[in-house]
Amino acid sequence: MNALKKFGLGILWAILFPFILVGVAIVGIFGALNFVIEFFVMLINFFRGKKLFPVYPEDQKAYEILQRAIDRQNGNLGVQQPQQAPSQPVYVQQNFYANPNAVPPNPGYQQPNLQAPGNLQGIPAHPPYPQQGYPQNPQGYYPNSEGYPQNPQGYPQNPQGYPQGSQNTQHPMPKIPTFEETDYMHNRTDTIEIDIDEERKS
Amino acid sequence: MRILASINLSETDRKALIILLILLVLLLLLIGLFGMAVHGTMKHQAKHADTMMHDVTVTHVVDSPKKFRKFGIRKNNRTLFRASMKPFLVALIGIVIWIIHCLAIGEWSVNPWETTGELFFRFKLDNSLYPADDPLWVRVFGIQLLARWPELVEGYPRFELAHIPYYLECAFWVLAIGWYAYVCQAYISRHVRILRRSQEVFEKSLEGYKANQSSLDS
Numbered sequence: 239m240n241a242l243k244k245f246g247l248g249i250l251w252a253i254l255f256p257f258i259l260v261g262v263a264i265v266g267i268f269g270a271l272n273f274v275i276e277f278f279v280m281l282i283n284f285f286r287g288k289k290l291f292p293v294y295p296e297d298q299k300a301y302e303i304l305q306r307a308i309d310r311q312n313g314n315l316g317v318q319q320p321q322q323a324p325s326q327p328v329y330v331q332q333n334f335y336a337n338p339n340a341v342p343p344n345p346g347y348q349q350p351n352l353q354a355p356g357n358l359q360g361i362p363a364h365p366p367y368p369q370q371g372y373p374q375n376p377q378g379y380y381p382n383s384e385g386y387p388q389n390p391q392g393y394p395q396n397p398q399g400y401p402q403g404s405q406n407t408q409h410p411m412p413k414i415p416t417f418e419e420t421d422y423m424h425n426r427t428d429t430i431e432i433d434i435d436e437e438r439k440s
Numbered sequence: 441m442r443i444l445a446s447i448n449l450s451e452t453d454r455k456a457l458i459i460l461l462i463l464l465v466l467l468l469l470l471i472g473l474f475g476m477a478v479h480g481t482m483k484h485q486a487k488h489a490d491t492m493m494h495d496v497t498v499t500h501v502v503d504s505p506k507k508f509r510k511f512g513i514r515k516n517n518r519t520l521f522r523a524s525m526k527p528f529l530v531a532l533i534g535i536v537i538w539i540i541h542c543l544a545i546g547e548w549s550v551n552p553w554e555t556t557g558e559l560f561f562r563f564k565l566d567n568s569l570y571p572a573d574d575p576l577w578v579r580v581f582g583i584q585l586l587a588r589w590p591e592l593v594e595g596y597p598r599f600e601l602a603h604i605p606y607y608l609e610c611a612f613w614v615l616a617i618g619w620y621a622y623v624c625q626a627y628i629s630r631h632v633r634i635l636r637r638s639q640e641v642f643e644k645s646l647e648g649y650k651a652n653q654s655s656l657d658s
Binding site (some may be wrong): 241258 | 476496513518521528623627
């Protein structure tokens with residue numbers, strides 16, 4: 239019975255075959271024309287900097303609707319998501335400018351007891367420097383651009399005898415390093431770009 | 441029945457007729473199987489149309505048969521373009537081989553199809569090659585029919601090393617034509633499915649509905 243059915247279908251297909259062939263030929267010609275048109279559209283998209291096959295607006299709309307539905311299902315709708323700060327580069331620069339008249343923004347700040355790390359690394363800490371008797375840092379901080387109080391514990395400072403720290407002392411202008419001095423590596427700049435988002439992730 | 445009974449057939453003719461009938465049945469059976477295979481392939485190819493149109497339909501971005509057809513045809517055209525890139529590329533490779541080969545030998549008039557034909561059997565199809573009392577072609581009711589099995593041309597099939605570029609070109613073109621026919625068939629399948637779905641998806645049925653039994657009564 240099945241063979242007879244196939245036999246009957248064979249007759250049907252044998253009759254239909256020329257028509258199918260004509261249909262395929264017509265579609266083939268249409269496909270060639272369609273190829274030329276779509277190829278030019280693709281080229282235009284390419285030179286405009288778009289995607290070669292941009293997403294149709296209908297598909298985009300459907301995607302957004304589906305995404306919203308998924309969010310609603312997950313219970314995220316209506317809950318204000320914490321606004322993530324937009325990714326912005328932070329430029330870290332070295333400041334070499336010392337302002338002798340600068341006032342620290344937080345004078346009460348106590349610097350943690352930063353011991354010389356030499357002992358930690360198995361290297362003996364340097365011996366205490368003898369007090370030379372010259373006036374040192376009467377305010378308890380170095381006027382620097384960061385405004386942090388320096389040396390609250392009275393660490394011996396400035397063993398080389400560099401005059402500083404006193405209002406009565408003449409402050410020579412610190413030397414501003416040239417680009418060549420700071421550019422230790424040829425392909426390196428002193429400006430480092432940090433992506434905040436990347437940092438948060440890490 | 442009387443007419444059939446009155447036809448006198450020799451034993452040889454009867455055997456030939458039976459063989460002919462068996463051959464015809466086998467041929468139609470094969471065509472039927474081929475048709476079923478094509479139909480199955482088309483059904484498989486048409487599934488892609490559903491995939492293409494699913495999201496826009498369930499989200500009601502496309503909300504009428506007309507919009508469905510319009511958008512479906514646009515997407516189908518792009519799919520045809522993307523699918524036909526590969527066969528076109530294969531055909532292009534064949535053309536490049538042909539151009540390079542013709543430039544190399546300095547001969548542009550050779551027909552690659554005819555040259556590749558030497559790989560197959562060739563038949564004597566010209567009536568003048570047969571005796572007048574036993575021709576190859578006969579005219580029956582104005583239609584030219586084969587009267588006998590044609591004879592083979594001697595020396596074929598044969599293979600020539602120098603003709604390899606022609607064989608390659610034709611192999612690429614045949615592959616491209618077959619592939620493109622398959623792509624076109626897929627396009628037709630998707631097109632038919634889109635047209636059918638454009639009606640089915642937005643269909644509303646009143647089957648079993650009674651206007652006097654509204655949901656407010658219950």
